[in-house]
Amino acid sequence: MNAPFVPVKPQSTSSVGYSACPHDCPSTCALEIDIAPDGRIGRVRGAEDNSYTAGVICAKVARYAERANHKERLLQPLLRTGPKGSGQFSPISWDEALDRTAAAFLAAEKKYGSETVWPYYYAGTMGLVQRDGINRLRHAKRYSGQHSTICVTLARAGYIAATGHLSGPDPREMAKSDCVVIWGTNAVHTQVNVMTHAIRARKERGARIVVVDVYNNATAQQADMALILRPGTDGALACAVMHVLFRDGYADRDYMARHTDVPAELEAHLKTRTPEWASAITGLSVAKIEAFARLLGETKRHYIRLGYGFARSRNGAVNMHAATCIASVTGSWQYEGGGAFHNNGAIFHWNKTLIDGLDAVDPNIRMLDQSQIGPVLTGDAKALKNGPPVTALLIQNTNPMEVAPESLLVKRGFERDDLFTCVHEQFMTATAKMADIVLPATMFTEHDDIYQAGGQQHILLGPKLVEAPGEARENHAVICDLAKRLGAEHPGFLMSAIEMVEATLKNSGWPDVATLRSQRWHDCQPDFETAHFLGGFAWPDRKFRFAPDWAAMGPDAAGMPRLPDHWTSIEEADAEHPFRLVTAPARNFLNTSFTETPSSAKREARPTAFIHPDDAAALQITDGQLVTLGNRRGEVRLHAKLYDGVQHGVVIVESIWPHAAFVDGMGINALTGADAAQPNGGAAFHDNAVWLRAA
Ligand SMILES: Nc1nc2c(c(=O)[nH]1)N[C@H]1C(S)=C(S)[C@@H](COP(=O)(O)OP(=O)(O)OC[C@H]3O[C@@H](n4cnc5c(=O)[nH]c(N)nc54)[C@H](O)[C@@H]3O)O[C@H]1N2
Ligand SMILES: Nc1nc2c(c(=O)[nH]1)N[C@H]1C(S)=C(S)[C@@H](COP(=O)(O)OP(=O)(O)OC[C@H]3O[C@@H](n4cnc5c(=O)[nH]c(N)nc54)[C@H](O)[C@@H]3O)O[C@H]1N2
Ligand code: SF4
Ligand SMILES: [Mo]
Numbered sequence: 001m002n003a004p005f006v007p008v009k010p011q012s013t014s015s016v017g018y019s020a021c022p023h024d025c026p027s028t029c030a031l032e033i034d035i036a037p038d039g040r041i042g043r044v045r046g047a048e049d050n051s052y053t054a055g056v057i058c059a060k061v062a063r064y065a066e067r068a069n070h071k072e073r074l075l076q077p078l079l080r081t082g083p084k085g086s087g088q089f090s091p092i093s094w095d096e097a098l099d100r101t102a103a104a105f106l107a108a109e110k111k112y113g114s115e116t117v118w119p120y121y122y123a124g125t126m127g128l129v130q131r132d133g134i135n136r137l138r139h140a141k142r143y144s145g146q147h148s149t150i151c152v153t154l155a156r157a158g159y160i161a162a163t164g165h166l167s168g169p170d171p172r173e174m175a176k177s178d179c180v181v182i183w184g185t186n187a188v189h190t191q192v193n194v195m196t197h198a199i200r201a202r203k204e205r206g207a208r209i210v211v212v213d214v215y216n217n218a219t220a221q222q223a224d225m226a227l228i229l230r231p232g233t234d235g236a237l238a239c240a241v242m243h244v245l246f247r248d249g250y251a252d253r254d255y256m257a258r259h260t261d262v263p264a265e266l267e268a269h270l271k272t273r274t275p276e277w278a279s280a281i282t283g284l285s286v287a288k289i290e291a292f293a294r295l296l297g298e299t300k301r302h303y304i305r306l307g308y309g310f311a312r313s314r315n316g317a318v319n320m321h322a323a324t325c326i327a328s329v330t331g332s333w334q335y336e337g338g339g340a341f342h343n344n345g346a347i348f349h350w351n352k353t354l355i356d357g358l359d360a361v362d363p364n365i366r367m368l369d370q371s372q373i374g375p376v377l378t379g380d381a382k383a384l385k386n387g388p389p390v391t392a393l394l395i396q397n398t399n400p401m402e403v404a405p406e407s408l409l410v411k412r413g414f415e416r417d418d419l420f421t422c423v424h425e426q427f428m429t430a431t432a433k434m435a436d437i438v439l440p441a442t443m444f445t446e447h448d449d450i451y452q453a454g455g456q457q458h459i460l461l462g463p464k465l466v467e468a469p470g471e472a473r474e475n476h477a478v479i480c481d482l483a484k485r486l487g488a489e490h491p492g493f494l495m496s497a498i499e500m501v502e503a504t505l506k507n508s509g510w511p512d513v514a515t516l517r518s519q520r521w522h523d524c525q526p527d528f529e530t531a532h533f534l535g536g537f538a539w540p541d542r543k544f545r546f547a548p549d550w551a552a553m554g555p556d557a558a559g560m561p562r563l564p565d566h567w568t569s570i571e572e573a574d575a576e577h578p579f580r581l582v583t584a585p586a587r588n589f590l591n592t593s594f595t596e597t598p599s600s601a602k603r604e605a606r607p608t609a610f611i612h613p614d615d616a617a618a619l620q621i622t623d624g625q626l627v628t629l630g631n632r633r634g635e636v637r638l639h640a641k642l643y644d645g646v647q648h649g650v651v652i653v654e655s656i657w658p659h660a661a662f663v664d665g666m667g668i669n670a671l672t673g674a675d676a677a678q679p680n681g682g683a684a685f686h687d688n689a690v691w692l693r694a695a
Helices: 064-068 094-112 128-141 153-163 171-176 193-205 234-247 253-259 263-270 275-282 286-298 316-330 370-377 407-414 475-486 497-508 513-519 598-604 613-618
Strands: 015-020 030-035 041-046 078-080 089-091 117-121 145-147 179-183 208-213 225-228 302-306 339-341 367-369 392-396 420-425 437-440 449-452 458-462 521-523 579-582 608-611 626-631 634-642 650-652 688-694
Touching: 015 458, 041 064, 078 094, 094 117, 094 392, 094 420, 094 437, 094 475, 117 128, 117 145, 117 370, 128 145, 128 392, 128 449, 128 475, 128 497, 153 316, 171 193, 171 302, 179 193, 179 286, 193 208, 208 286, 225 286, 234 263, 234 275, 234 286, 234 316, 253 263, 253 316, 263 316, 275 286, 286 316, 302 316, 316 339, 367 370, 370 407, 392 475, 449 497, 458 513, 475 497, 497 513, 513 521, 608 613, 608 626, 613 634
Parallel strands: 117 392, 145 367, 179 208, 179 302, 208 225, 302 339, 392 420, 420 437, 579 650, 608 634
Antiparallel strands: 015 030, 030 041, 078 089, 078 437, 449 458, 458 521, 579 688, 608 650, 626 634, 626 688
16 A cells, blocks of 8 residues: 655755644744755754754654654555455545545535534644644535644633633743742653753752652653642642642732732632641642642742643643642742743734634534544534534544544444545554545645744744655645535635745734744744733733633533632542543653654553552552553553552553554543533543553
8 A cells, every 4th residue: 555655856965954843742843854865854853043942852753754754654545445444445546535525525415414524633733724724624614613622621721710811921931940840741751842941940040840740750750849649639739839828928918919819718718728638639748738838939930830731630620720820829920930831822813714714604503522522423412512413524633533532432433334534644543544535644844834832932934845755745735625626615725835824924913934934933922021911911800810710711610619629520539440540641652643653662662551569469460461441431451560650549551552552452542531521621631530450
């Protein structure tokens, strides 16, 4: 099926191209890419002169040639010839592939109406044009909407509930902090540049690095203080810290009076949230909680870097809000190197009307929850919003067969005979294997796009640097070609990708493509006053909200606590499911991307469950033994590793391994739930009660 890589347009000499890492990582590194005389990419380096990247990138992207020049890249459109999932396909022409896809969509629409077609995508590429253009087709055709809940929803709801705005102190200020708190992000694995700036602060000013996590991960191992708590208990820790800050005179009452909503009510509420109370919930010692609170109280210039991981629980939005509140009790927002940061999404003020086709949105079209693709495809009426079944899928930039929760349902859904699936991919993923039509996709060096950083403040140009292998085509071209066949109309279908970039930059008030080509990136950092909310927070009364209006953050706020608290909405362990499972990210994979590159797979070895030695002993499980993890959603077998860097009753499985890497061909998301976390949905990937036994 896969012809060997045939490079197109060889060049005579090596050169260096400038780009941005397209992967779904908050760092969005500025890259320098060697291009060999044969037209293929070689070594990839981080740009030294980009003030956030600072010459550092992760190992998996430094080895990108292995992925781009991989012998298993998809190079031709394919038609399924065997049963779904069999992997039996025959090459066909692009015209035939697109004609068949369009015909299937038109037939489905005729039978059930436009909402039966569900364009489904995520962030395999973070380029705005190539990632989001699928929405333009969706809106122009009135296909079902996608409520994107698989990643950021919970974390954002929590942060914005507090500040009103998704931005914060300049991430480069970490280097000027006296204490960097890395909370619920395994930065060494998931966004290595946080470490660059935190370690600079330690080297240059003796700053302390604190990590709050549920296992002694690679980041915690570099910390001066690590708080390894029970999953889903960060709200309790944050409350006890604030209790101590009030109790011991560290609270900045003047700041709170000026900039927050209900400080007196918060103080009264926290009276009972003592370190003893939190110790029983979190499993941390009272002494550790006191020490952490004292460190924050005595170190005004503390930068709280809030990750996604601790928000991937059913109480995740509440926990994110609670941790953010600490910076308002100490008033650390006021200082350079201080405050609480999660993501810079709002500073870019994009006008994405052209890319997304926002001028064609029909608000009456149903929105389907991305994380509930299992229930949706298996006909759950509530998940379908009581509308027609989904009988046609167009998938770009995502691998839901393996990354979405409740994998058994997802698989059953994809197996349906009455479902037509077209997958546009770089590799034959588990999802591509379920497709009727597979289309080969370009990689970032093979098409034009523009990128914005979430964990920093640049927009970066990622121009086409090399020719695509085989017949691979960019997402934008596929969307435009399908639109033509489907009779969809929008100006965006008639433009090239770089014209889309140019127009979007202009409509958003940013420098043009020519400027970005010469500058390579543009620094969008707002001024200090704005970034630190010194003129007020982004609510009408300009106050930070200790008492958030959860109903304003999503449709399902029932029962959410009025003030920061330990909210017991998590999937608690019980007699039948005595363990809590966290599916934290593996270092050498990025979701399921890079699972195909041999060096990454070799470094990760095999799917592994980290189990506390005392728990293992009680169950007579030995190191390296096969174990079963299970709950009412499914069962998964994998190998145990005895590991004392977790609390009793907690199991960690670094992810996301393909299903095929597991003993029974079924991976970790068989155990995770697709229920929508409050208030606005979101998958609680790290919030699972499971049983554990020797297999
Ligand atoms: N190498 C690698 N890099 C990646 C990814 C990857 O899969 N691998 N994924 C990319 C994507 S899509 C994203 S969104 C980002 C996410 O990056 P992060 O913000 O780092 O979020 P997570 O990866 O979900 O988890 C981070 C940490 O949260 C911890 N955690 C889980 N539950 C809790 C809890 O209840 N409390 C606390 N305090 N900690 C908890 C986990 O143990 C883990 O160490 O990373 C990106 N970068
Ligand atoms: N158990 C567990 N599950 C999780 C998580 C977890 O922590 N634990 N994390 C969750 C999170 S945070 C996220 S964001 C999701 C992510 O899940 P996904 O978005 O599905 O991420 P990947 O598995 O990396 O799949 C991206 C796919 O896009 C393809 N791709 C890349 N670039 C392009 C392109 O330009 N065009 C096309 N057509 N395809 C392209 C890649 O080859 C890859 O197969 O997973 C979630 N699932
Ligand atoms: S750290 Fe993140 S943004 Fe930087 S190269 Fe690696 S995956 Fe890409
Ligand atoms: Mo993500």
